[in-house]
Amino acid sequence: MLSLEGKVAVITGATSGIGARTAEVFVAEGAKVVIAGRRQERGEAVARKLGDAASFISTDVSVEADVKAMIDHAVDRFGRLDCLMNNAGKGSQFTAIADVDLEQFDAVIAVHLRAVLAGMKYAARVMAEQGNGSIINVASVNGFRAGLGGHYYAAAKAASIHLTRCAAMELGEKGIRVNSLSPGMIATGGFAKNMGMQPDEADDHPEYAEAAIGSVAARWQPLQYVGRTDDIAQAALFLASDASRFVTGHNLVVDGGISAGWPIAAVRTDREMFFGQFRRAAQPVLVER
Numbered sequence: 001m002l003s004l005e006g007k008v009a010v011i012t013g014a015t016s017g018i019g020a021r022t023a024e025v026f027v028a029e030g031a032k033v034v035i036a037g038r039r040q041e042r043g044e045a046v047a048r049k050l051g052d053a054a055s056f057i058s059t060d061v062s063v064e065a066d067v068k069a070m071i072d073h074a075v076d077r078f079g080r081l082d083c084l085m086n087n088a089g090k091g092s093q094f095t096a097i098a099d100v101d102l103e104q105f106d107a108v109i110a111v112h113l114r115a116v117l118a119g120m121k122y123a124a125r126v127m128a129e130q131g132n133g134s135i136i137n138v139a140s141v142n143g144f145r146a147g148l149g150g151h152y153y154a155a156a157k158a159a160s161i162h163l164t165r166c167a168a169m170e171l172g173e174k175g176i177r178v179n180s181l182s183p184g185m186i187a188t189g190g191f192a193k194n195m196g197m198q199p200d201e202a203d204d205h206p207e208y209a210e211a212a213i214g215s216v217a218a219r220w221q222p223l224q225y226v227g228r229t230d231d232i233a234q235a236a237l238f239l240a241s242d243a244s245r246f247v248t249g250h251n252l253v254v255d256g257g258i259s260a261g262w263p264i265a266a267v268r269t270d271r272e273m274f275f276g277q278f279r280r281a282a283q284p285v286l287v288e289r
């Protein structure tokens with residue numbers, strides 16, 4: 001059921017990180033894949049590694065004409081479109097509300113929300129004619145849990161999760177499933193790019209992010225290991241495949257448990273503080289049991 005044999009997928013932001021790994025997994029499971037992103041050399045290298053089953057198209061997802069050309073390319077090259085994974089994205093810097101730059105906000109919305117809508121617009125036309133398809137919008141735990149990332153990014157991801165549900169309600173009767181996929185902290189070059197590192201250099205060194213995530217994972221995640229691109233690619237495989245034929249309008253969270261609550265490792269010390277304080281305050285009247 002997890003096979004993608006005979007299916008064609010478009011993955012945006014597939015020149016690196018989660019998108020590049022998902023392209024590898026999809027091809028290994030039998031799909032033909034269009035790799036979309038802005039960096040020509042890197043995108044062509046990713047596609048070359050995957051052989052005839054992959055094709056790169058230079059795409060800026062914030063440009064509607066590029067998004068249309070990307071979907072057209074999938075149909076011209078491989079004859080159909082079964083899955084669109086709207087994955088392109090860039091990191092989230094924290095800016096205080098009093099200091100926000102509305103042009104930067106627009107730029108984040110253009111990539112994380114407007115591009116998702118544009119992708120769905122052109123993919124839905126093809127999928128509706130076929131009578132089936134799966135759209136996967138990569139969101140984030142920031143989209144439903146506040147305080148982790150920057151305001152622009154969090155708001156854009158929240159809107160993309162809700163837009164996913166809205167689209168799912170409309171497109172279900174045409175046989176098109178629409179789901180979002182929300183990663184937690186995943187070791188990619190995205191973090192280093194966000195801190196100003198040159199993109200290719202950042203993508204070649206996910207270990208920087210791995211070390212940084214490792215330093216907080218114990219307090220943030222009940223699962224004590226660092227999330228990898230493959231963790232997200234496997235979830236995307238499920239959503240792209242017929243194994244998820246009855247799943248739509250869902251936000252699949254793959255975050256090591258970050259969003260489920262407070263890990264015991266974080267709570268243990270606070271609990272000891274709470275009960276210690278309680279005992280000290282209530283000592284005079286506390287009855288020993």
Ligand SMILES: NC(=O)c1ccc[n+]([C@@H]2O[C@H](COP(=O)([O-])OP(=O)(O)OC[C@H]3O[C@@H](n4cnc5c(N)ncnc54)[C@H](OP(=O)(O)O)[C@@H]3O)[C@@H](O)[C@H]2O)c1
Pocket residue numbers: 012013014015016017018019036037038039040042059060061062087088089090111138139140141182183184185186187188189190193199203
């Ligand atoms: N890593 C995490 O912890 C994490 C957590 C939650 C959500 N996410 C989401 O996961 C997705 C993938 O991120 P990642 O961690 O894999 O980072 P990444 O390796 O930096 O991947 C981002 C991809 O998006 C592409 N991209 C950026 N702007 C674009 C544009 N305007 N047009 C076309 N492509 C564009 C980049 O390619 P080019 O530079 O070649 O254009 C790159 O391939 C993003 O949506 C991100 O928000 C990541």
